[in-house]
Amino acid sequence: MPKQTFLNLEGSKRKVITNAFLREFAIKPYDQASLSDVVKELGIAKGSVYQYFEGKLDLFLYLVGECNQTKMKYIGEITRKSYPDFWAFFRALYECGYKFDSENPLQSHFLFNLIENLNSPSIKHLHNEMLSQTVKAFEEMVEYEISAALFREDIPVKVMGFMLYKVGVSIQEQLIFSKTIEPLKSIENNTSVFLNKKEELMKTVDDYIRLIKPSFDK
Structure with a gap:
């Protein structure tokens, strides 16, 4: 959690600091991300970071x-019950993600x-914790579909989760492999990951749905 000194900053200053560190962690793994480089770019003393956060990990968790x-504000706009089956809902999640x-x-x-x-050696323990939480959310989705007699x-x-x-x-890896998206180039150009690639994104999602749907549906 950020310290009160950070929360007391003007909103615009908090945003500038937050965005600078978002960018650093977006282009480098955790262990390579440099607080020194960011504060130098911001023109503030490195000690300021420790007035705002307990340390690098605390800052990283704040950004997460x-x-x-x-993102949950976007995903929270839809509910499973609004869709006829899981796959329509699954697809809608990607629509929200694109927005x-x-x-x-x-x-x-x-x-x-x-x-x-999260694959950085110094925070490998976080990878396991966050992966468990993510997989658990998918398991709960599966349990819902089974209870509704829609999944086998x-x-x-x-296994299904x-x-x-x-x-x-x-889906993410294939889009990178095919060079449909190039995140490092996008961030260098200050554009979004999927800029003008919604059609390609959703086609890939639809292809995966056609591939795996028969394996899940009852």
């Missing part, structure tokens, strides 16, 4: 929380690079 909170990316490009870049950050019951929930998580990872 801020980005997740913003989040368009309107919050730096936060989107940060979250896009989150897995690489002969495969363990843990983890598979859904990996589908999301695969």
